[in-house]
Amino acid sequence: MTVTSPDREAPSAPDAAETALLRRLYRTMVTVRRLDLDGVAMQRQGIVPGYAPMRGQEAAQVGSAAALDLERDFAFPTYRELGVAVTMGIDPVAYLASHQGAWHGGMWDASAARLAPINAVVGGAVTHAVGWALGAKLDRSGGVAVAYFGDGASSQGDIHEAMNTAGVSQLPVVFFCQNNGWAISVPSERQVAGGSVAARAAGYGMPGVRIDGNDVLEVHRATTAALERARTGGGPTVIEAMTYRSGPHSTSDDPGRYRTLDEEQAWLTRDPLTLCEQRLRETGAVGDDFFVEVSDTANALTDRVRADVAALGSRPGAEMFDFVFADPPAALLGQKRAWEESRHG
Amino acid sequence: MAETTTIQRALNRALDDSLAADERTLVFGEDVGKLGGVFRVTDGLNAKYGDERVFDTTLAESGIMGMAVGLAMAGWRPVPEIQFDGFSYPAIDQIVNQVARMHYRSRGAFGMPITLRLPSFGGIRAPEHHGESMEALFAHVPGLKVVAPSNPADAYTLLRQSIEDPDPVIFMEPKSRYWHKVTVEDAEWDERLPVGASRIVRAGRHVTLVAWGAMVSRCLQAAELGGEDGVEIEVLDLRWLKPIDVAGLTASVARTRRAVVVHEAPLTAGLGAEVSTLITENFFGELRAPVQRVAGWDVPYPSPVLEDEYLPSIDRILEAVQKTLEYKRG
Numbered sequence: 001m002t003v004t005s006p007d008r009e010a011p012s013a014p015d016a017a018e019t020a021l022l023r024r025l026y027r028t029m030v031t032v033r034r035l036d037l038d039g040v041a042m043q044r045q046g047i048v049p050g051y052a053p054m055r056g057q058e059a060a061q062v063g064s065a066a067a068l069d070l071e072r073d074f075a076f077p078t079y080r081e082l083g084v085a086v087t088m089g090i091d092p093v094a095y096l097a098s099h100q101g102a103w104h105g106g107m108w109d110a111s112a113a114r115l116a117p118i119n120a121v122v123g124g125a126v127t128h129a130v131g132w133a134l135g136a137k138l139d140r141s142g143g144v145a146v147a148y149f150g151d152g153a154s155s156q157g158d159i160h161e162a163m164n165t166a167g168v169s170q171l172p173v174v175f176f177c178q179n180n181g182w183a184i185s186v187p188s189e190r191q192v193a194g195g196s197v198a199a200r201a202a203g204y205g206m207p208g209v210r211i212d213g214n215d216v217l218e219v220h221r222a223t224t225a226a227l228e229r230a231r232t233g234g235g236p237t238v239i240e241a242m243t244y245r246s247g248p249h250s251t252s253d254d255p256g257r258y259r260t261l262d263e264e265q266a267w268l269t270r271d272p273l274t275l276c277e278q279r280l281r282e283t284g285a286v287g288d289d290f291f292v293e294v295s296d297t298a299n300a301l302t303d304r305v306r307a308d309v310a311a312l313g314s315r316p317g318a319e320m321f322d323f324v325f326a327d328p329p330a331a332l333l334g335q336k337r338a339w340e341e342s343r344h345g
Numbered sequence: 346m347a348e349t350t351t352i353q354r355a356l357n358r359a360l361d362d363s364l365a366a367d368e369r370t371l372v373f374g375e376d377v378g379k380l381g382g383v384f385r386v387t388d389g390l391n392a393k394y395g396d397e398r399v400f401d402t403t404l405a406e407s408g409i410m411g412m413a414v415g416l417a418m419a420g421w422r423p424v425p426e427i428q429f430d431g432f433s434y435p436a437i438d439q440i441v442n443q444v445a446r447m448h449y450r451s452r453g454a455f456g457m458p459i460t461l462r463l464p465s466f467g468g469i470r471a472p473e474h475h476g477e478s479m480e481a482l483f484a485h486v487p488g489l490k491v492v493a494p495s496n497p498a499d500a501y502t503l504l505r506q507s508i509e510d511p512d513p514v515i516f517m518e519p520k521s522r523y524w525h526k527v528t529v530e531d532a533e534w535d536e537r538l539p540v541g542a543s544r545i546v547r548a549g550r551h552v553t554l555v556a557w558g559a560m561v562s563r564c565l566q567a568a569e570l571g572g573e574d575g576v577e578i579e580v581l582d583l584r585w586l587k588p589i590d591v592a593g594l595t596a597s598v599a600r601t602r603r604a605v606v607v608h609e610a611p612l613t614a615g616l617g618a619e620v621s622t623l624i625t626e627n628f629f630g631e632l633r634a635p636v637q638r639v640a641g642w643d644v645p646y647p648s649p650v651l652e653d654e655y656l657p658s659i660d661r662i663l664e665a666v667q668k669t670l671e672y673k674r675g
Contacts (some may be wrong), residue, residue: 074419104450105450107452109454110454110455111451116451117450117451119443121442121443124411125441125443127407127411127439128411128412128415128418129409130408130411131411131412131413131417132416132418133421134412134416135421137414138421143416145659156438158407158411159441160407165402165408168403179524192382275618279655323449323452324488325488325490325511325512326447326456326457326511327512329540330588331588331589331591334451
């Protein structure tokens, strides 16, 4: 296992290619930050009934998702993966449609976008990633499955079953844990025995790396390396990205009941966007005009997304029935007719 | 031509033919590879199709069903086995929250053509968790189809149909009937009824016995005895437990105007209640007696020495038949 301390020395200055990557990642992180803040605002203003903020986790999500090969790979989210979705090119409106109430899984074409629907059973989709990876291995496609989960989910039995099977069969999976410190109100030290999800990888015969999840370049590098290893037959990897859920678990949560303001403010000094901006400014190649333009663009997108989310409205009730089966039994079609008649009386 | 075979051999043949017919079909589970499964239903398939098509999994039922979901999302047609009925409880989260819902959650982006083979029901003098009847639980879950064959020809055609079906199917195999020898005519192997269809396995005009799985043969025995006393008992093999063949049920009861449902699962909130309601909703006025239920007791499936006290016996079935015959409207 490789452990990288979040307090390590500053890395060497990025080269031109890295600067270009950093600009791209920064742009996406700013976009995600604005959209995420507006998700909370929309809930407060009654536009959406609930939202699960990911503020503070932008580097972990954007840095990892940006490393995916969208022709071959496939990602499995939980319910706090706005940053992953936006990085993978999914319309934020289609993602936020879940929170607006249109459809639990979201409204994007999950097959085409290569991001599974939002899944609220934490850890449940990690076994799907293992199955998908087995399929990719049998197809010899070179595709890799990336399973997103948190420190809370790491307590689930499914995580063990998934990692063990992936280890036994050397499947192309990246287990990407965002250790954001809190599973709702329970801190990770009350959740993760031994203190490290990455350290568990050794027991499954796979590499485990703990990285600074707020350093977007480091996240991108570690994910790229794990993807490459999996793609070339090297098997699975556990990445534990150490980060912090700066906001509440959801818009109905109250972190004041279980953690201190001091703790939250301490993490703000390691805000992933601030760190990234510092790195970009240190290159000397990126000036104020870039930051202004990125900010304006993100704000314009957020305005558009807000308007489109607000306009989503309801869904045709027939959809309740239409997606249950590919080949629905007559009894269900009968219930659909009864529902239609009950509406038109 | 005809041949003598068993449900166990017929299932093996159905898996063999399914693997041959579609190279995206995968068979996997605990000990299904070299061993051929603890009931030998997958015997020889690993040798014939190789480790990529027929393979052992880790001993992890939830992981097996989660793997099936991921494989289906990647375009494969998974046929997982969970070794015994009671061991599907550890996989219930994946079956209910994931297998049954991924098509729905993804708005149809992902088909879930998964067939879970589940050796089911009691009657083999086995340890705890090896004799469960879980059909009501599965039938209650939106997104699942549930089927239970009672004989070799149906075991073959129903398993082929289940595997070809675009939706998840819980395939409940009556393990107490795995090795019962039956003569099957050649034509029967190709005799497919529509998905959801029941079958009258014995005609009669006085009362309809409704059963599935191993209880079908017990009902046939009861009908034989009833016939000796001049009571003509019809036996309807429900086959599909979701969707239930309402038309087939009502057609039979329209003739007999009396019905008894027989199942191994505990009485309360069992599938017998559903069958009874479907009959009553459609035929209340014409029924000559309330629909009777003969079921397991509301107790955990008992140890081997008490198994026969638990399972519906021929006597209990005939007593219920007698009740419908003697019933007088007040």
